[in-house]
Amino acid sequence: MKRREIEALRERVSCGAVLEQAGFGIDVKESTRRAAKFRRGCEIIIVTHEGRGWFDPLSDAKGDVFGLVEHLGHVGFLECAEKVATLVGFKISEPEWQPPRRGDGLDLCFADRWQARRRPWRGSSTWRYLNDERCLPAHLLRSAIKGDLLREGPQGSMWAAHRDQAEVLTGWEARGPQYRGFASGGTKILFRFGSDSAVRLAVTEAAIDAMSLAAIEGLREGTLYLSTGGGWSPATEAALRELAAKPGVQMVAATDANPQGDMFAERLRTLADDAGCDWTRLRPPEEDWNETLKIREREKRERTEEGGVPHARRARQGRLRPAEPALDPDGRDAGGSQGVMKD
Numbered sequence: 001m002k003r004r005e006i007e008a009l010r011e012r013v014s015c016g017a018v019l020e021q022a023g024f025g026i027d028v029k030e031s032t033r034r035a036a037k038f039r040r041g042c043e044i045i046i047v048t049h050e051g052r053g054w055f056d057p058l059s060d061a062k063g064d065v066f067g068l069v070e071h072l073g074h075v076g077f078l079e080c081a082e083k084v085a086t087l088v089g090f091k092i093s094e095p096e097w098q099p100p101r102r103g104d105g106l107d108l109c110f111a112d113r114w115q116a117r118r119r120p121w122r123g124s125s126t127w128r129y130l131n132d133e134r135c136l137p138a139h140l141l142r143s144a145i146k147g148d149l150l151r152e153g154p155q156g157s158m159w160a161a162h163r164d165q166a167e168v169l170t171g172w173e174a175r176g177p178q179y180r181g182f183a184s185g186g187t188k189i190l191f192r193f194g195s196d197s198a199v200r201l202a203v204t205e206a207a208i209d210a211m212s213l214a215a216i217e218g219l220r221e222g223t224l225y226l227s228t229g230g231g232w233s234p235a236t237e238a239a240l241r242e243l244a245a246k247p248g249v250q251m252v253a254a255t256d257a258n259p260q261g262d263m264f265a266e267r268l269r270t271l272a273d274d275a276g277c278d279w280t281r282l283r284p285p286e287e288d289w290n291e292t293l294k295i296r297e298r299e300k301r302e303r304t305e306e307g308g309v310p311h312a313r314r315a316r317q318g319r320l321r322p323a324e325p326a327l328d329p330d331g332r333d334a335g336g337s338q339g340v341m342k343d
Contacts, residue, residue, distance in 0.1 A: 006066075009084050013065050014051030017087045022072050029180045030230070042259035057231045058263055110169050110186065117151040117159060125156035129177060134208055134290055135297040140215050144193060149207075155179065160207030162189045162229060165196075165242055173207045173229045182229060189235045191227035198224035201243055202252040202282070203268055204289060205230050205261065212289040213254055213282075216296070232267060240268070244275035251275075254282040254289065261288075 016026070016036060024038040024045065031037045036047045045068070047054050055062035061071050069080040120126040120141065130136045130150075144150050151159040157176025163169055171186020182188060191207040193214055200223040204210045210225040217223070224243070228236050244251055251272040253265035265281050272279035286292040 006081065009081065010052070010064055010066065013084050013087045015045075015047045015054045015065050015068050016051050018065060018068050018072070018084070019045055019047070021087065032181050032184060034184060035182075042263060044260070057233070058260075058267070059232075060234075110171065110183065113183075114151060114159070114161070114169055114172070117153065119145050119148075120150055120152055120158070124152060126150070126152045126158050129156050130158060130208075133177065134212070135215075135294045136208070136211055137215050140211060140219065143219070144211060147193070149191070149193060153179075158208075159183075160191050160227070162186070162191055164189050164235070165239060170235075173227065175206070175208055182231075187235055188229040188231040188233050190239050191229065192224060193226075194219075194224040196224060196243070198222050199246070199248045200224070200250050200252060201226060201240075202254045203228065203240070203264075204254050205256055205264060206288070206290075209254075209256075209289040212293040213284075215293055216289065228264070232264070237271065240271055241275055244272055244277045249275075250278040250280065252280055252282050254284070256288045257283050257285075258287060 016038065019038045019040075022040065024040040024043070027037040027039050034048065036051075038045045038047060044057055045054055046057055053062070053064060054068050056071070061067075063071070065084055066077065066080050069075065069083050070077070073080070073083070075083070118124075120130070122138070127141065130141055131138060141150070149161050151161075151172070153159045153174050153176060155176055155178065157174050157179050159172040159174055161169055162171045162173065170189050171183035173191060174181045174183065191210060193207075193210055200220070202210070202213055202223055203226045204213060205228060207227040207229070210227040214220075214223075214225045226240075226243075240251075243249065251268055253268040255261035255264040255268075261283075269279050269281075284292045286295060
């Protein structure tokens, strides 16, 4: 195959077409026009550059359409080129993205876009979303707002700031009743709730989960609650390594209780081993920490409405601590400890 034919295929075949043929489906809620997220089980591929590029947020793999076929099928270039050629003209079933309206502020720098949005206040749409729907307590929201971590997003959504080690704003997680995404053109690094001098690093996959775990633990002293925003960029890894390199640090993998969360936890374990810091797995009793918090708050309200009479069945209880890890013959954690409940 001649070089010009290869270049023509690269331009004509979308990475999304390769993924759909391989059994991936687009995650509309977590996709934007510039970055479409595709899932197949616990596998994730992000398609960028209008379908011409891709990367795996759970590894360092990235490239063009040919690299994607090689990545998925572990085949040589000749077989890869033949597979790509069969997809010429294939149209993916992506959503029809609406172009941004004039005046949406997308031409402003991050700092200006952030400052143009109000901080949430009691009774605001974002406050109601976080407090009523997500069950985050008022005192915790006030603490996060005081630290300039939250802003009012459009249509009742929340913006949760991602900053680098120098506290420079690099983007924000956007979550709302009907929307999930990340700031257009932004860089996922870390959402940080707590003091950077903390020695316990509780790493979650979403800012709402980080705040939910903080609520469950009662804003545990000496803990920095972190969110990767569901990604694992080189910038995120570098920021975590810098935090893990401090003396006496414990890395807590508080990721979701599903295969993707377990994969994140293993990456955190490897990072902790490299940095020479302690590591433990804190698994939420439910799918994630916010679901755990919502169930706990719902059961608390039910007991209150019944006049303080406890349920006949055993209720979920309050504070969390990591269980003692089981060790393999080499002295390593054999499977990761799991968060358990105690009075």
